[in-house]
Amino acid sequence: MTPQPSERVYAALRSAVLHGDFAPQQPLKPQELATTHGVSLAVAREALLRLVGEGLAERLPNRGFAVPATGAERWQQLAEARATIEPAALRLAIERGDLEWETRVRAAQHRLAGTPVYERDGDRHFSDAWSQAHRGFHRTLLEACGNDVLLDTFDRLWTASELARRWSVVSSPGRDGSAEHRALEEAALARDADRAAALLHHHVSRTAAALTE
Amino acid sequence: MTPQPSERVYAALRSAVLHGDFAPQQPLKPQELATTHGVSLAVAREALLRLVGEGLAERLPNRGFAVPATGAERWQQLAEARATIEPAALRLAIERGDLEWETRVRAAQHRLAGTPVYERDGDRHFSDAWSQAHRGFHRTLLEACGNDVLLDTFDRLWTASELARRWSVVSSPGRDGSAEHRALEEAALARDADRAAALLHHHVSRTAAALTE
DNA sequence: CGTACCGGGATAATCGATTATGCTTACTCG
């Protein structure tokens, strides 16, 4: 009925870390989290251990937990890994996707195009709704690959990228993300694997290049 | 000095799961593990949660933990994912590797070639030493890619594959793995990215095809 | 003046017991 304390604390902590409420390398003290969430130490520990498994926290033996260190280098490595893996998965998806997949891709693209990128004008951070739609579009593109392992890898890298982006100063001078997404959708639905893979590689690579050092 | 109980139990449990001491979907009862290892419930729980993070255990809310279900399908998906990702990483490694890398690749290949595959004649399972050398060779090949994210992904997939292989009946009729490894080493050190990537893709794909249904 | 040693305080790790939950089985009612 009511969600388990463990689940609740885990979700709250995960959201907080991803939202940037804790600075990188900041210690995540079990005792503190336990009291603020009104639970026992074991529950806080459990939530932290689950975050470690997701790569959203680090375990320092006998020194507790901390938000993982992020920075320019990690951001670029994540982007490179995505640029390496995602186009290959997209090729599989284009080869295997059916009408159902095409439909979902169109829907996801439409949702993404219709979602405002920023909450307020001049905001530096993307809106939650847009982030969700963005992830949804990219994931939907790959879902037809029919390989849960590849999709898990995508999820993991995407989540890690969200954390890294939160702590990197990213600039996208004059970049038209919408156009890139539209072109990506078009190439995928046209079953042009070469073009789609190239577009996706370029899309992700520009993400890496958009880093202000 | 002496390793932390948590670490010890975690290592023991991890080894046991990978070694196949527990059948897939078999419940991993915290209480049982705690008593057999002479520790408290919290320690057993912690070890299990860490295993979940590695994909070596499943968490069923309010129903404890279990060894993940494996089977032909998962085995093939893992092989396909590896065949998708590893050749791409190898291209980066070939592009970026230096003399130090070449040296380590040669060393790893030599060690692998000189390690007996089976403990005893007619044994169905690979020897631990060979498994370690095999992993070492493949990982060393990729290490020059210089991308920790890709290497982490490799580690994760390899570990998952070891678990899946343990519970799949795999046959390799007339296959000469040594020759494939030698050819792979040769192509990599010759900096022939196309040939090396093709060989690696083929090598991993045959692993998937070697499944007896 | 620099370095090695030694408490004191904070925090992580562990424990044993308690509470909550989900499964099983026996029973009752239709």
Add this chain to the structure above:
DNA sequence: CGAGTAAGCATAATCGATTATCCCGGTACG
């Protein structure tokens, strides 16, 4: 005789307290 239900049991989840470890500051010695 079958379906639904409720008690009992096994197990997971949680708690509060105890123990071990690390980090920091002070101090003595070279």
